[in-house]
Amino acid sequence: MHRRGVGAGAIAKKKLAEAKYKERGTVLAEDQLAQMSKQLETFKTHLEEFASKHKQEIRKSAQFRVQFQDMCATIGVDPLASGKGFWSEMLGVGDFYYELGVQIIEVCLALKHRNGGLITLEELHQRVLKGRGKFAQDVSQDDLIRAIKKLKAMGNGFGIIPVGGTYLVQSVPAELNMDHTVVLQLAEKKGFVTVSEIKSSLKWETERTCHVLDDLLKEGLAWLDGQAAGEPQYWLPALFSELYSQDVTPEEASEMVP
C-alpha cells in the first residue's frame, strides 16, 4: 500500500507545486496589469461618450456636480486628484475646480490684512462671484468647499470651521483649537464678544477666556474696541457683514479723516 503525502517524493512534489503556483502568481499579476491597461482604454471611450453628451451638464448644474462628486467618492475615485486624470481631461471638472482654487487663494490673500486670514463662506462666495464677472459660470458654496479641500494639499493652513449655520474659511496656518473655535462660534451672532459673555455662556474662568482672546488678537483675527460702553468688545472682522463694513480705497480713507 502506498502511503500518500510522506517521504522525499512527496516533498519534491510539493516543491514543484509551489514553484508552479509562484510562476502562476507572477503571470497573474502581470496579466492583471495588462488587463487593466486594456480596460482603461475601454473606460476612456465610455467617458468620452459620456462627455460628449453631458459635459455641459457638469458646467451648468451645481446639483449635478454634487451628485457626480458623491458617486466618485462612493466608489473610491477622486476626480480632482490630478489635472492629468481622465475626469479632469475629458469632463473638464479639473479646470473648473483648480481655477476656483486660484480665485479663492487670491481673495483670501487680498483680505488677509483686514481679517487675519479668516473669512465667512458667504463673503468668500460673494467676492469670488464678483471676481468671476457677469458672464462666468455660477459656482455654489459646495463647489467652494470642494475646491478648498483640495487646496489643503499645499499646506498653508486652508481649513473650514463650522460656526452657527455656516462656515468660516481659514487661509493662514494659525493654530486654532477647540477653545478658539467655540469663541468664534459665540461671536458669530453679533460679530463681537465680550469677556463676560464668554464666561457666562461657556462657564470659563477669566484666565482661560483672556488667553483665548489674546491669541485671537495676536493672530490678527480679532480687533479690540476699548471704547465700547461697558466692557471692551472683541470684534471679528471675518464676521463683519455688509451692514458693518464698507470697501474703502486708501484715497477715500484719507478724505474721510478730517
Next chain:
Amino acid sequence: MKFEAFSLGNTEVSIAIIYCAKIVVHLHPAPSNKEPGPYQTSKYSYIKLSFKEHGQIEFSRRLSEEMTQKRWERMPVSPPINSSTTSQAGRTRAVGIVGIERKLEEKRKEMDKNISEAFEDLSKLMEKAKEMVELSRSIASKIKDKQGDITEDETIRFKSYLLSMGIANPVTRETHGSGTHYHMQLAKQLGEIMLAPLEEQGGMMALTEVYCLVNRARGMELLSPEDLVNACKMFEALKLPLRLRIFDSGVMVIQLQSHSEEEIIASAVDNVSEKGSLTSEEFAKLLGLSVLLSKERLLLAEKMGHLCRDDSVEGLRFYPNLF
C-alpha cells in the same frame, strides 16, 4: 382661477423682527364656466403673500393698479400651445397665464429629462469605474504580497493608471516618490519657469503663490494642488536647482537651492540688528516679501538661536539674541 380683489388687508408689524409684512388677497368663489388652470379647486378662499424683506408697499400699489385696470381681460389671443384641447372662443382671458404655465412645465420636463438621462448615464459610467477600482486594488494587494514580480517600469505604469482614474495610490514603494512621468515632466518645467520669479521674491515662494502663478500662466489644462506637490517632491531626485520645503508651521514653499539657509538667517539677523527689532510686517515691508514668508525667516533665525521674541498682544517682535 378668476379672482377679483374683494379686500386688501395690509397687516404690517415692523417692530418685532420675527414677523414680516403680509398682504392677504381674498378670492371670489370660482364661476361655473371656469377654465382649466393650475388648480381646479382649493379649500382656501384667500392667498397670503409674505414679504420678508420689504417690497410690500410697492407690490400692494401695483396689485391695486392691475386689479383696477384688468389688463388681462384685454390681452390679444396668443396661439394656444395644445390646440387639441381648445375650441372655445372665450379662451381669450386665460390663455395668457395658462399658456405661460404650460411652456414652463414643458421646459421643466425637458430639463428633468436631460438631467435624469445624465444621471442614468452617470450611474452606468460609475459602475464601470468601480470595476477599475476593484481591479487596481487586487493588483495593489498582489504587489504588496509579492505575488508576482512587477518590474520598476511596471510599477510606474501602474501608478500612471491610478493617476488617470483618480485612484489613491495604495502602493507606497518610493522608487520615484509618488510621482509618475507626468510629475517628472512637470518638475522639469517648474525648474525652468520658476527661476526668475523666485529670484525676484528673494529665493522663496509659498506653494499657494506658485500654484496661482503657474495656473494663471497656463490658462487651461491646469494643475491640481496635488500635481504641484508631487512634482515638487521630485526636485531633488531630478537634480533640479529647486527644493520643496515644509516649515514647522505647515507652510510649504519652493526654495532656490542657491539661497542657502545660512545666508537667509544671516541677512535676517542683520536686518533685525540694524533696526533694533522687527515684526513680521515690518520685515515684510523691508524686503518686499509676503508677511507669511518674512515670519518664517524670523522664526528660522530664532530657532537657530540668533533671535529672540517678545510676544504680546501688540504683536510678535524679534530682537537680536544677546544671551
